[in-house]
Amino acid sequence: MLKVEHLVVNYGAIKAVKDVSFEVHTGEIVTLIGANGAGKSTILKTISGIMRAKAGTVTYEDKVINLSSASRIVQLGISQVPEGRHVFEGLSVLENLQLGAFTQPRGADISASLEEVFTRFPVLAERRKQDAATLSGGEQQMLAMGRALMAKPKLLLLDEPSMGLSPIYIQKVFDIIKTIHEQGTTVLLIEQNATQALSIADRAYVLASGEVKMTGTGAELLADAQVQAAYLGG
Amino acid sequence: MHTIMQQLINGISLGSIYALLALGYTMVYGIIKLLNFAHGDVYMLGAFWGYFVINYWHFNFIFALISTMAITALVGVIIEFLAYRPLRHAPRVAALITAIGVSYFLENGMSYLYGASARSFPQVIKQHNYHVAGISISNIQIIILGTAIFLMVALQFVIKQTKMGKAMRAVANDPDAAQLVGINPNHVISFTFAIGSALAGAGGVLIGLYYNSIDPLMGMTPGIKAFVAAVVGGIGSIPGASIGGFLIGILETATQAVGLSAYKDAAVYVVLIIILLVLPSGIFGKNKKEKV
Numbered sequence: 001m002l003k004v005e006h007l008v009v010n011y012g013a014i015k016a017v018k019d020v021s022f023e024v025h026t027g028e029i030v031t032l033i034g035a036n037g038a039g040k041s042t043i044l045k046t047i048s049g050i051m052r053a054k055a056g057t058v059t060y061e062d063k064v065i066n067l068s069s070a071s072r073i074v075q076l077g078i079s080q081v082p083e084g085r086h087v088f089e090g091l092s093v094l095e096n097l098q099l100g101a102f103t104q105p106r107g108a109d110i111s112a113s114l115e116e117v118f119t120r121f122p123v124l125a126e127r128r129k130q131d132a133a134t135l136s137g138g139e140q141q142m143l144a145m146g147r148a149l150m151a152k153p154k155l156l157l158l159d160e161p162s163m164g165l166s167p168i169y170i171q172k173v174f175d176i177i178k179t180i181h182e183q184g185t186t187v188l189l190i191e192q193n194a195t196q197a198l199s200i201a202d203r204a205y206v207l208a209s210g211e212v213k214m215t216g217t218g219a220e221l222l223a224d225a226q227v228q229a230a231y232l233g234g
Numbered sequence: 235m236h237t238i239m240q241q242l243i244n245g246i247s248l249g250s251i252y253a254l255l256a257l258g259y260t261m262v263y264g265i266i267k268l269l270n271f272a273h274g275d276v277y278m279l280g281a282f283w284g285y286f287v288i289n290y291w292h293f294n295f296i297f298a299l300i301s302t303m304a305i306t307a308l309v310g311v312i313i314e315f316l317a318y319r320p321l322r323h324a325p326r327v328a329a330l331i332t333a334i335g336v337s338y339f340l341e342n343g344m345s346y347l348y349g350a351s352a353r354s355f356p357q358v359i360k361q362h363n364y365h366v367a368g369i370s371i372s373n374i375q376i377i378i379l380g381t382a383i384f385l386m387v388a389l390q391f392v393i394k395q396t397k398m399g400k401a402m403r404a405v406a407n408d409p410d411a412a413q414l415v416g417i418n419p420n421h422v423i424s425f426t427f428a429i430g431s432a433l434a435g436a437g438g439v440l441i442g443l444y445y446n447s448i449d450p451l452m453g454m455t456p457g458i459k460a461f462v463a464a465v466v467g468g469i470g471s472i473p474g475a476s477i478g479g480f481l482i483g484i485l486e487t488a489t490q491a492v493g494l495s496a497y498k499d500a501a502v503y504v505v506l507i508i509i510l511l512v513l514p515s516g517i518f519g520k521n522k523k524e525k526v
Contacts, residue, residue, distance in 0.1 A: 050413050074416030086411035088404050099404050102397070103416035147415060 274457015
C-alpha cells in the first residue's frame with residue numbers, strides 16, 4: 001500500500017533521514033520505533049507532504065506521492081495524527097471535527113462520520129461545543145484522532161499518540177488504535193513507548209540516526225535482546 | 235452633554251470606517267503574520283473606483299459599493315500573489331519591506347496616472363441632516379454606520395459558519411495541522427486577502443461619501459490608524475479590530491472637539507504607545523501559553 005524507498009530528508013542543514021526504505025501492506029499495523037531524533041516524525045511529515053524529500057520516493061497505491069500537495073495526499077486517503085496533537089485551539093470540538101472532513105466531497109455524509117466519531121469517542125460528544133483548548137491532553141488526543149478519522153483514511157499515520165498521557169489514557173489510545181485497525185484501516189504508528197507499539201504491531205522497523213537498523217515482526221523485535229536493551233528499558 | 239453625544243456620533247461614523255480597514259489588517263496578520271502596509275492603499279483604490287463608476291457609469295451607491303468590493307478583492311488577491319507569495323518562506327522583514335514597497339507603488343502609480351491633486355467625490359446620495367433631541371445626524375452617517383455594521387456581521391458569519399471561514403481560523407491557529415486535514419493554505423490566504431481588501435474598498439467608498447474628497451495619498455494616514463486600531467484591539471483578533479476602529483474614531487473626533495485638531499493624529503499614536511506599554515497584546519489579544 002505504502003512504499004518508502006531510499007528516502008532522504010534534510011531538516012535545515014541536518015540530514016534527519018538518510019536512505020530509509022520500508023513498506024506498509026494493506027491491513028497491517030506497522031510501527032517505527034527509535035529514540036528521539038531518529039527521524040521518525042520527519043518521515044511521517046514527508047509522507048503527509050508537509051516536508052519535502054531530498055531524494056527517494058514515497059509510493060502510495062502505485063502512485064508516487066512525494067511531490068503531491070498535503071491536501072491531495074489527504075484526498076488520496078492518508079491522514080496523520082500529528083505529534084503533540086495539534087488540535088485547533090479557539091475552535092470548538094465540533095468545528096475541529098468538521099475541519100477533519102475538509103477534503104470530503106460536497107454531498108458526503110459528514111453527519112454520519114460525526115456520529116461514528118462520537119460513538120467511538122463519547123467524551124467528544126459530551127464536549128462538542130467546548131473550545132478544544134479546554135480539553136485535557138488525553139481528550140485532545142481523542143480529538144486529534146477523531147479529526148483524522150473524519151477524512152475516512154485508508155492509511156492512518158499516528159505520530160507519538162501516547163506522548164504525555166496518563167497510563168489510563170495510554171491504554172485507551174492503544175485500544176482505540178487496535179479497533180480502528182480491526183475495522184479496516186491500515187496503520188503506521190510511531191512511538192517511543194516501544195513495548196506497547198511492538199505488542200500491537202504486525203511488523204516493525206527500528207530507526208537510529210536516520211537509518212533503519214533492524215526490522216521484523218512485532219513479536220520478534222519484542223523478544224530481541226538488542227532491542228530490549230536499547231528501547232525497552234530492560 | 236449635547237456636544238459629547240454629537241461627537242460620539244461623529245466618532246462612531248468615522249470609527250466604523252477605521253474598523254473596516256482594521257479588520258483586513260488583523261485578518262492578514264492572523265493568517266500570515268504580515269503587516270500589510272499596502273492595505274490603506276487598497277482603500278484608496280476603492281475610493282477611486284467608486285469615483286469613476288459613479289461619475290462615468292452613473293452607478294448608484296449600492297452598485298458602486300458592490301463593484302468596488304469586487305474589484306478591490308481582486309486587487310488584494312493579485313497583490314498577494316505577485317508580491318507576497320514569492321516571499322512566503324523568506325524572513326518576515328523581507329515581506330514587510332515589500333509591503334511598504336507595494337504601498338509606494340500604488341500611491342505613486344495612481345499619482346502618475348491620475349494626478350496627485352484631490353478630487354471631489356460625487357455626491358451619489360444627497361445629504362440630509364436629521365435633528366434628534368438637539369443632535370444632528372446625517373443620512374450619510376447612518377449609511378456609513380449601517381453599511382459597516384452589515385459588513386461586520388456578514389464577516390462574522392463567513393468566519394464562524396462557512397467552511398472557508400473555519401479553514402481561515404484553522405490556518406491562523408495552526409498552519410501545519412491545517413495542512414494535515416487537507417486545507418490548501420494558498421487558497422485560504424487568497425480568500426483572506428480578497429475579503430480584507432473588499433472591506434477596505436468599501437471603506438474607501440464610504441470615506442469618499444463622508445469627506446467628499448479623495449486623492450492618491452489618502453490611504454496613508456487611515457492605513458496607519460487602522461493598524462493602530464488593530465494593535466489596540468489585539469492584532470489577529472476580529473472583534474478587537476472592530477472595537478479598536480471605533481475607539482480610534484471616537485478618540486480622533488474627541489481630540490478635535492476639545493480644540494486640538496492639529497494633534498488628532500498624534501493622539502492616536504499616543505494611544506498606540508500607551509497600549510504597547512500597558513497592554514502589549516491589546517484588548518482582545520491572546521497571551522499565548524505554551525502547553526507542554
